[in-house]
Amino acid sequence: MPSTIMASSTTKPIFTPPSTTLTSSSSSSQPPTRSSLLSFLRNTASTPISLKLSHSHPSFRSLSIKNATKTIESAETSPVSKVGAKDTINSQETKPTILVSEKLGEAGLELLRNFGDVDCSYDLSQEDLCKKIASCDALIVRSGTKVTRQVFEAAKGKLKVVGRAGVGIDNVDLQAATEFGCLVVNAPTANTVAAAEHGIALLASMARNVAQADASMKAGQWQRNKYVGVSLVGKTLAVMGFGKVGSEVARRAKGLGMEVITHDPYAPADRARAIGVEVVSFDQAISTADFISLHMPLTPATKKVFNDDSFAKVKKGVRIINVARGGVIDEDALVRALDSGKVAQAALDVFTEEPPPKDSKLVQHERVTVTPHLGASTKEAQEGVAIEIAEAVVGALKGELAATAVNAPMVPAEVLSELAPYVVLAERLGRLAVQLVAGGSGIKSAKVVYKSARDPDDLDTRLLRAMITKGIIEPISDSFINLVNADFTAKKKGLRISEERVVVDASPELPIFSIQVQLSNVDSKFGSAVSGGGGDISIEGKVKNGIPHLTQVGSFSVDVSLEGNLILCRQVDQPGMIGQVGNILGEQNVNVSFMSVGRTARRRNAIMAIEVDEEPNLESLKKIGEVPAIEEFVFLKL
Ligand SMILES: NC(=O)C1=CN([C@@H]2O[C@H](COP(=O)(O)OP(=O)(O)OC[C@H]3O[C@@H](n4cnc5c(N)ncnc54)[C@H](O)[C@@H]3O)[C@@H](O)[C@H]2O)C=CC1
Numbered sequence: 001m002p003s004t005i006m007a008s009s010t011t012k013p014i015f016t017p018p019s020t021t022l023t024s025s026s027s028s029s030q031p032p033t034r035s036s037l038l039s040f041l042r043n044t045a046s047t048p049i050s051l052k053l054s055h056s057h058p059s060f061r062s063l064s065i066k067n068a069t070k071t072i073e074s075a076e077t078s079p080v081s082k083v084g085a086k087d088t089i090n091s092q093e094t095k096p097t098i099l100v101s102e103k104l105g106e107a108g109l110e111l112l113r114n115f116g117d118v119d120c121s122y123d124l125s126q127e128d129l130c131k132k133i134a135s136c137d138a139l140i141v142r143s144g145t146k147v148t149r150q151v152f153e154a155a156k157g158k159l160k161v162v163g164r165a166g167v168g169i170d171n172v173d174l175q176a177a178t179e180f181g182c183l184v185v186n187a188p189t190a191n192t193v194a195a196a197e198h199g200i201a202l203l204a205s206m207a208r209n210v211a212q213a214d215a216s217m218k219a220g221q222w223q224r225n226k227y228v229g230v231s232l233v234g235k236t237l238a239v240m241g242f243g244k245v246g247s248e249v250a251r252r253a254k255g256l257g258m259e260v261i262t263h264d265p266y267a268p269a270d271r272a273r274a275i276g277v278e279v280v281s282f283d284q285a286i287s288t289a290d291f292i293s294l295h296m297p298l299t300p301a302t303k304k305v306f307n308d309d310s311f312a313k314v315k316k317g318v319r320i321i322n323v324a325r326g327g328v329i330d331e332d333a334l335v336r337a338l339d340s341g342k343v344a345q346a347a348l349d350v351f352t353e354e355p356p357p358k359d360s361k362l363v364q365h366e367r368v369t370v371t372p373h374l375g376a377s378t379k380e381a382q383e384g385v386a387i388e389i390a391e392a393v394v395g396a397l398k399g400e401l402a403a404t405a406v407n408a409p410m411v412p413a414e415v416l417s418e419l420a421p422y423v424v425l426a427e428r429l430g431r432l433a434v435q436l437v438a439g440g441s442g443i444k445s446a447k448v449v450y451k452s453a454r455d456p457d458d459l460d461t462r463l464l465r466a467m468i469t470k471g472i473i474e475p476i477s478d479s480f481i482n483l484v485n486a487d488f489t490a491k492k493k494g495l496r497i498s499e500e501r502v503v504v505d506a507s508p509e510l511p512i513f514s515i516q517v518q519l520s521n522v523d524s525k526f527g528s529a530v531s532g533g534g535g536d537i538s539i540e541g542k543v544k545n546g547i548p549h550l551t552q553v554g555s556f557s558v559d560v561s562l563e564g565n566l567i568l569c570r571q572v573d574q575p576g577m578i579g580q581v582g583n584i585l586g587e588q589n590v591n592v593s594f595m596s597v598g599r600t601a602r603r604r605n606a607i608m609a610i611e612v613d614e615e616p617n618l619e620s621l622k623k624i625g626e627v628p629a630i631e632e633f634v635f636l637k638l
């Protein structure tokens with residue numbers, strides 16, 4: 001089944017490729033560059049081509065001589081690769097700066113210090129954070145730092161990764177992070193047990209009035225009758241959100257002899273059933289429970305999900321525990337429910353506003369037990385979280401794909417290593433395809449066809465799609481693209497990318513047999529790249545021995561590795577053509593590293609694909625265009 005990914009519904013063309021005359025080859029009009037491109041790919045020894053996505057903003061020069069008129073067009077060259085090299089994050093000269101804005105375990109700090117310059121500045125105001133962030137490559141936060149759009153704007157593209165040393169990322173503006181191509185990673189596992197234990201601690205201490213009794217004794221009282229509690233055994237606990245923390249709470253509550261039910265629209269019922277927990281609807285959960293413990297994330301869907309309406313449905317005398325997020329409860333509604341007696345008690349670790357106002361009715365309520373967001377605050381959890389986040393942030397700064405990415409696809413390591421050469425192929429095909437578009441044409445849609453012997457469902461193409469998008473957009477705009485923002489940028493620029501997976505009879509050992517990139521409804525500066533009657537620019541490539549190759553241009557088969565720059569010529573198939581072009585390039589000391597000829601029939605049209613190590617000057621390209629048998633040609637820069 002062909003699958004289509006709609007990256008955009010707008011019709012605004014993404015660009016008009018620039019074109020100048022042959023004489024205007026100066027490098028003065030350099031396109032804007034972004035130094036902050038974060039790559040998420042490892043540089044592996046087994047991969048012959050560097051998999052770091054360059055920090056440079058490659059531009060291209062293209063020349064084409066169209067049919068009889070032989071108009072020469074050239075996009076300007078920019079010397080931006082130097083900028084990229086200078087800004088490479090892991091270069092020997094510069095160490096990345098990592099701002100840690102909240103207390104982090106020492107073991108994590110140690111890991112960070114081994115890699116970069118670590119600035120531990122706690123309790124920064126939003127203004128100070130915005131000032132500091134412009135010089136930081138990474139920011140590590142807990143729940144107390146608000147990483148707002150303003151922070152990403154102030155970072156001016158320098159900030160590459162935000163690490164959340166914990167689970168909840170509701171204090172990070174993920175949309176803004178994505179738009180700015182900033183990776184957000186979290187540490188989702190190391191504090192699970194701590195949060196679950198705190199939930200159980202609050203449950204038990206609330207049921208037995210531990211906090212109130214303690215305060216009363218310290219005030220000189222001995223009030224045994226006042227603090228009679230309720231038992232847990234045999235009572236029903238509704239666990240709202242059966243994720244990591246929720247399921248650990250459920251397990252522990254079962255151990256205390258409680259009946260446990262859960263509501264979680266996304267958790268598999270058999271996982272709950274396996275520990276003797278029944279999955280029920282929201283209404284059923286809250287209306288049958290004696291205790292309700294909250295363990296869902298704060299999202300637009302869960303914001304104030306406990307409100308007057310839901311408190312109206314609870315069993316009179318219910319007790320509520322919240323170690324998730326304050327925002328899932330309408331706190332005013334909870335005060336009303338406590339005052340009316342509908343809710344007997346509440347134990348809260350988290351608040352809509354943290355710290356809550358000193359005169360908060362909820363905090364001051366005598367039947368409410370509060371802790372200052374201590375769920376994750378055990379020595380063990382904090383050391384674990386610190387190591388987990390430090391490793392994730394360092395990995396991301398090194399350009400590795402993060403296993404705990406929140407706003408980018410997580411690609412398992414084994415899938416990544418298999419796809420690595422195809423990732424390079426994908427970007428280069430995108431880069432070539434866009435250079436084949438004639439000035440004045442806007443690209444609105446691109447179609448990518450992945451041919452593979454494998455089941456289409458086994459092929460995760462998100463990484464490849466991101467790289468094709470990068471290849472298409474980056475050379476002709478000031479956008480920088482990475483796995484985080486590829487889909488967003490395509491959408492913003494009005495580029496619709498559709499994907500099709502085609503099963504072919506090839507070796508199932510290889511994840512992909514070939515990748516074809518088609519650009520629709522555009523004119524080409526190299527007419528031979530337009531295939532069939534459809535009028536689409538179409539190129540196809542394969543990976544051979546780990547190296548990306550161009551194997552099809554329009555209807556012509558070619559075979560040239562995609563490692564250097566490329567000259568494509570269409571000529572009348574006749575002897576001596578290779579020599580003539582080779583001589584012209586040789587005169588200028590341009591080395592031909594690879595070449596291939598594809599033709600439709602003997603002595604008819606042929607395409608010559610020549611890979612060159614150096615970039616020929618305009619004079620040489622002009623001479624190639626003047627060879628009588630050459631009908632059109634284009635120089636493509638990788
Ligand atoms: N107080 C503290 O210090 C800590 C608080 N937390 C908070 O606890 C919450 C849960 O953390 P984890 O279990 O690690 O996350 P998780 O992602 O493993 O689990 C969350 C669960 O909530 C479910 N869910 C989503 N929407 C829901 C809805 N509308 N109704 C019911 N369930 C829904 C999800 O399907 C998922 O199973 C997060 O908000 C996290 O920030 C976590 C650790 C420490």
Ligand SMILES: O=C(O)C(=O)COP(=O)(O)O
Binds near residue numbers: 144165166167191373
């Ligand atoms: O991990 C979470 O979601 C938490 O709420 C823990 O927050 P903290 O890191 O202690 O500020």
